Amino acid sequence: MAEHLGPGGHLKRLIDWFDDKPCQGCESHAAEMDRNGPAWCRENISLIDSWLHAGAWERKWWVPRRFFYPLILLAISRAEARQP
Numbered sequence: 001m002a003e004h005l006g007p008g009g010h011l012k013r014l015i016d017w018f019d020d021k022p023c024q025g026c027e028s029h030a031a032e033m034d035r036n037g038p039a040w041c042r043e044n045i046s047l048i049d050s051w052l053h054a055g056a057w058e059r060k061w062w063v064p065r066r067f068f069y070p071l072i073l074l075a076i077s078r079a080e081a082r083q084p
Contacts (some may be wrong), residue, residue, distance in 0.1 A: 005034075005079060007072075007075045008030030008031060010079050012026060012027075014071050014074065019062075026055065033048065038076045041076050045073070048068075048072050049067075049072065052071075053065055071072070074084050
């Protein structure tokens, strides 16, 4: 049986695909997203983007605000499609 991932788990996989360096807070943010579910993530997409933006700056990725919106929405959609 395939592992069920929430939106945070899917987002972490997408981010890890780009860069395998550990980040501060990634695990706890992913867990919070999973715990709160897809609807909460959609309502709080700006907050999630700010987490990712802060992490990007730590990694010296110079990206604009809302850069991560498409990845966040993809992660949410993947979690919704695989809900039991």
